[in-house]
Amino acid sequence: MTGVGILLRSHLRRDRWIILWWCLGGVLLYWSQAVSIEGLYATQAEFDQAAAAMDDNAAFIAMAGPARALDTVGGQVAWQATAFGAVVAGLMSMFLIGRHSRAEEESGRDELVRSAAIDRRAPVSAALIVALVANLLLGVLVTLSLLTVRSEDAVLKGLPLPVADSIGIGLGLTACGWVFSGVALVAAQLTQSTRAMYGLAGSVIGVAYGLRAVGDVGNEALSWLSPIGWYQAMHPYSGLRWWPALLMIAAACLTAAAAFAVFGRRDIGSGLLADRPGPAEAGSGLRSGLGLAWRLQRGSVYGWSAGLFLTGLSYGSIGDSVEDLVGDSEFAEAFGAGVTDSLVEGFYAVAIVQLALIACGFAISSTLRPRAEEDAGHSEVLLATGLSRRSWLAGHVLVTVAGTAALLTLGGLGLGIGYAATTGDSGAVLRYLGPVLPYLAPVLVLSAVARLLYGLWPRALVAAWLPLVLAVVVLIFGDVLQLPEWLQALSPFEHLALVPAEDFEVAPVVAVALLATLLSVGGQIAFRRRDIG
């Protein structure tokens, strides 16, 4: 096919860093499981105890997959990494295919390429090959990384990791990614916009994950409808079998063939499913700066809320088996060190801070949203109407603050509901929701730092993420690295009491909230005085 080689070389050159980062993320997912389990449990007895606790925890199984050989290192790696690994491979495939097919077509660049002397199918083929190569690389690197885990004097079962199973787990990941590549390629033929394509392909990945979750907990037949289920059915490290890989490769071939068949029947630039027409007139919500800000950010609020709720739920569903899971390892000591006698309360106090740190992701990106509006030239048109700068920005501020509050509330509810469902202690819902809410203050401090930067120095806005990095480093490594006091004090999260492990204190929350308000107001005033654009 004329032109595939040229396109492929250019794609791979443009994508080399993107693919590398995706692969690095995937490899880390697998390799870190293997290494961390080795460090987590000092004896096989401890490991057995933890495995027994996980074995019959339905929430864990729904999240990760069927529990098999959890008392071996390999079994743990397969259990904890494969479902998420498959999602990573799926997303990588979707973005690579979307970037080189539908996005190119939508932007019109594809037309320019097609005017050159290349085969009609060359651009689609090149996009597919890029995704296939990237998944192959991901699988190979996962296998290689697992082959490095081979401590000879291991106390835990299943070490060193068997070579055949390590190859199987990597190959399975590649094949699973190939299935999602084929699915993404079909989606790119059906839809008209890149956004809709990501929506369609992303839903397939989500449904594949959901089907196997339901199947693994209940009716096993459902897991067989999911490519992720096929991957896990290879049973790496617990009686490896190869034939499910053939199933995946066949599915990949089928979907790719279907994509090419649809491609052969459609015009360039069109999709099989036409873009649905939207409303010809604006609804009543779209009449103010706030109304527009909500319209622009609501998708992100919904997504993050769902994410935080599920994260809270999965933390909560560990219930009070925390002690069984972490045993008497050093990890447990670090968790409880100097904080509390009760490991459970210490664990949840830290889990709550982690939820708050995740919420910072929304709070900061939501604060950066006005800048994106400004860069796109939207704010210029808006501010040329009767909308004042103050109300335009205030609309976005309100969405950020209310959205963050909603996120934290849902995260806390998830935590409480998960705990209550696992332990049967219904009072836990409010007991765990309460301590989450004060964290609105430090989360909003990080948002307000971003707001101040936006008002004063919009070109340096990337720096708005640095305080979050600092807060994460301080939380995770603060004591381990013995970071200086003043550096730790820079993180607003360090000033709040670790409820439920410690008693709640009002004063620090008020002080931190005041700081957030000051910084945010400062940023908004500065914004009113600067040039737009």
Add this chain to the structure above:
Amino acid sequence: MTTETAAPVIQVEGLVKKFGSLRALDGLDLEVAPGEVHGFLGPNGSGKSTTIRVLLGLLRKDAGTVRMLDGDPWRDAARLHRRLAYVPGDVSLWPNLTGGEAIDLLGRLRGGLDNRRRQELLERFELDPTKRGRSYSKGNRQKVALVAALASDVELLLLDEPTSGLDPLMEGVFTEYVDTFRDRGGTVLLSSHILAEVEKLCERVSIIRAGRIVESGTLADLRHLTRTSIDAELAGPPDGLARLAGVHDLDVQGNRVRFDVETDVLDEAIGALHRIGLRTLVSQPPTLEELFLRHYGDVVADVPAEAEHP
């Protein structure tokens, strides 16, 4: 409609705007009277958009005075904006809002739309309001902003190269609506580098170069400063024309003569032709293009290219 005593809608004196060391506007003066369509001419990078963005209160001036509609564009921005509509040269729409939603949003934020006119404009511009912003072509994005602006009840239109991307038919529709808007008593500042458009719509023009106005006046005034080209067939050989002051580029072929003549000596030159005896005569008034080239033709190179982008 224009009276000598009416206060100008836009009055700018000695406006300076700097981006770092670059003086994008360097002592700009501009006056737009009520009820006129004022052409604002200049090539890319000469400071047209920067001027309009100062008028909209998006950029802060460094020096000079700026008044618009009895207010200060920076301090009273939102209040003034209810009385004007702005169309940028490159309209960017929200990818997930439909064209109709964007029109209504902008209209409402300006204080309301004339729904009947909105419908009429959609039909005249042949714009489908149910498509999402991301799927509109450049011309259609431009139409969305034009419909939102022209369907609003305002006194002033600030148009920054508003027809870029429109086809000639749609340009015609645009011209028609701007004329109607003026007939209703509205004022327009139309920035453009399309001279034909400006000639068609504007009574007065200001020509900007490197952040300063180099020429301003009615089209008739400006034409006065330039030459009319004459193409004539005479009864005999055209002797003596070359001796006339103010005649340029004389080209004689037998009894046929072609030349450019300064407006001051036009009468004298035609008199000379008449004395020889005229068979045919074609005379062409100076075009805006010539006016423009007079100010730019030689020295385009020293115009700061980045002036429009801070």
